[in-house]
Amino acid sequence: MKESEIILKTILEVNNINKKVGKKSLLSNISFSINSSDIVGLIGPNGAGKTTIMKSILSLLKIDSGEISINGQNINYTSHHGLHEIGALIENPSLYPYLTGMDHVRMYTHKRKNVSKETMHIINELNMGKFINLKVKKYSLGMKQKMGILIALLNNPKLVILDEPMNGLDPKSNVELRNLILSLSKKGVSFLISSHILSELEIIVNRVVIINHGKIINKSYVNDLLSIGNTYLNLKTSNNSKSILLLNNKDFKTTTSEDGTFQIKLIDKHSIEQIFQLLYRNNIKIIDFYKSGSTLESSLLKAIYN
Numbered sequence: 001m002k003e004s005e006i007i008l009k010t011i012l013e014v015n016n017i018n019k020k021v022g023k024k025s026l027l028s029n030i031s032f033s034i035n036s037s038d039i040v041g042l043i044g045p046n047g048a049g050k051t052t053i054m055k056s057i058l059s060l061l062k063i064d065s066g067e068i069s070i071n072g073q074n075i076n077y078t079s080h081h082g083l084h085e086i087g088a089l090i091e092n093p094s095l096y097p098y099l100t101g102m103d104h105v106r107m108y109t110h111k112r113k114n115v116s117k118e119t120m121h122i123i124n125e126l127n128m129g130k131f132i133n134l135k136v137k138k139y140s141l142g143m144k145q146k147m148g149i150l151i152a153l154l155n156n157p158k159l160v161i162l163d164e165p166m167n168g169l170d171p172k173s174n175v176e177l178r179n180l181i182l183s184l185s186k187k188g189v190s191f192l193i194s195s196h197i198l199s200e201l202e203i204i205v206n207r208v209v210i211i212n213h214g215k216i217i218n219k220s221y222v223n224d225l226l227s228i229g230n231t232y233l234n235l236k237t238s239n240n241s242k243s244i245l246l247l248n249n250k251d252f253k254t255t256t257s258e259d260g261t262f263q264i265k266l267i268d269k270h271s272i273e274q275i276f277q278l279l280y281r282n283n284i285k286i287i288d289f290y291k292s293g294s295t296l297e298s299s300l301l302k303a304i305y306n
């Protein structure tokens with residue numbers, strides 16, 4: 001989708017922010033914005049400045065110049081206006097070891113008794129029912145991470161900032177988190193997410209901001225960045241010829257290869273989901289698959305090292 005086609009409300013505006021510590025410049029002329037429903041990936045190598053940007057937005061760090069506004073309200077570091085619209089998980093969640101997960105929920109939502117339907121929905125979606133009533137000192141790394149994500153999502157934030165949310169999550173939990181983020185985004189919630197797991201990020205984000213040495217080196221819509229059309233899914237299934245027929249009937253371009261796999265040209269970011277669903281509905285098993293061509297990882301490496 002082209003930027004001009006989107007007429008949505010701007011939730012976050014970061015305008016030309018700069019931050020130095022001593023002589024070292026941590027952020028230089030950073031500008032970007034986030035609209036409602038956007039899922040923006042903030043990506044870059046270690047030490048690029050991702051956490052510094054997130055902390056600046058959250059007033060946890062004071063910038064030297066520039067402006068940040070949330071839902072039209074300027075962040076000025078001495079007032080809470082605007083900040084209540086944001087939920088965040090930065091680095092590790094700070095949790096009280098002798099309280100249960102549910103105690104945390106009640107405390108952060110100021111509810112003594114009934115927890116809201118929306119909160120229960122998030123607890124279920126993140127599969128936290130089994131441990132939400134246990135004391136946090138008994139939680140594993142992944143459980144603590146889910147707790148941090150849950151806290152970030154409490155009280156219906158308009159913008160959710162997640163710094164490496166997949167840290168410590170197992171593959172099933174990653175899928176749960178991904179589905180939850182996508183469903184909340186459909187309801188208008190915006191996300192700014194940093195992650196080094198680019199294959200995971202690639203599935204959910206619609207835009208990326210690539211940062212290196214405290215500077216933005218690329219701001220793109222994912223579809224543009226990946227120049228879809230140069231991306232392929234390579235598949236081996238229980239019935240390749242039937243799969244190819246089904247896919248061709250759905251206007252996917254396929255080419256066979258001698259190693260028993262076939263290649264499908266991806267049309268947009270929903271293509272993989274559509275392909276898997278089509279095969280699943282026709283009882284065709286996927287034996288092996290991998291992506292080739294442009295990926296978020298190859299685009300990031302190209303942006304940084306070319």
Ligand SMILES: Nc1ncnc2c1ncn2[C@@H]1O[C@H](COP(=O)(O)OP(=O)(O)OP(=O)(O)O)[C@@H](O)[C@H]1O
Nearest residue numbers: 021024026044045046047048049050051052053196
């Ligand atoms: N308080 C500070 N004083 C001096 N330098 C700092 C401070 N905080 C961060 N830095 C430096 O700022 C740069 C950006 O750090 P930041 O944590 O924002 O990077 P990042 O992109 O989040 O990295 P990672 O992917 O490793 O988490 C790094 O070079 C870091 O050493």
